[in-house]
Amino acid sequence: MRLGFIGTGVIASAVVRGLAGQGHEIRVSARSKARSSQLEAEIPEVQVTGLQEILDQSEVVFLGVMAEAAEAILTDLHFRLDQKVVSFMAGASLDRVSTLVAPAKAAAVMMPFPGIAQGGSAIMALGDEALLNQIFGTRNTVFTLETAAELEAYLCAQAVLSPVARLTADAAEWLGKRVADPAKGEAFLRLLISSNLAVSNSDDLIEALNTPGGFNQRLRLYMEKAGIGEDLARGLDRLEEG
């Protein structure tokens, strides 16, 4: 497909890397020069072009700019009626994107994560499921949501990723002070957590790790008693309140 990216920031760059080697023709915008030049140098099917050329040459256009900046960036550009637009912008609804890209079709709002660069990533999205699966489905899993309210709730709940990374980093630091190779310890913990959660739902995993008096049970109960569950629920409520 002919794919275009307006905004070549952190997340758009990860998406482009994840699309490499699949026969697409990919155009990216020049801003974030270090990133766009690197993508062009690294991936044969990527070229850096002007914003209007991206629109003129692409069947599907991805918006990887900040929602607050989108209107000013897009205002002088001309989208086509037969074009599909997929937005990565948190805080811009599908209706808002439709207004920004008329007469093109706002096909989907999609929230990728940096891991999409390597594939095997979870993508949450609202909109054209078939299109997103066609572009991303072979390497990733697209979770298509029913309503804007669901997307908002997923946006809040996905924020658990950073606290999980914090817990992992803290446990790795603790471990690193006690072993010869701290990096090996950190790699072990990351694989332990990701591989177990990849194949089991959370409740089943907790149950499987619930050996009475076992280390996993003891640490979980200690942290639950300290209020980790209530803290998480309160934090998520705060995100929901805005």
Ligand SMILES: NC(=O)c1ccc[n+]([C@@H]2O[C@H](COP(=O)([O-])OP(=O)(O)OC[C@H]3O[C@@H](n4cnc5c(N)ncnc54)[C@H](OP(=O)(O)O)[C@@H]3O)[C@@H](O)[C@H]2O)c1
């Ligand atoms: N990071 C994530 O994990 C993540 C996940 C899901 C969704 N998102 C969404 O993705 C969007 C981008 O986030 P990000 O983290 O990738 O931010 P970012 O790295 O700051 O990317 C924003 C990009 O917009 C570019 N830009 C600004 N003005 C421009 C213009 N006039 N013309 C062309 N490009 C312009 C910036 O270029 P300069 O660097 O030159 O200013 C930069 O490349 C946001 O809407 C965010 O909500 C991010």
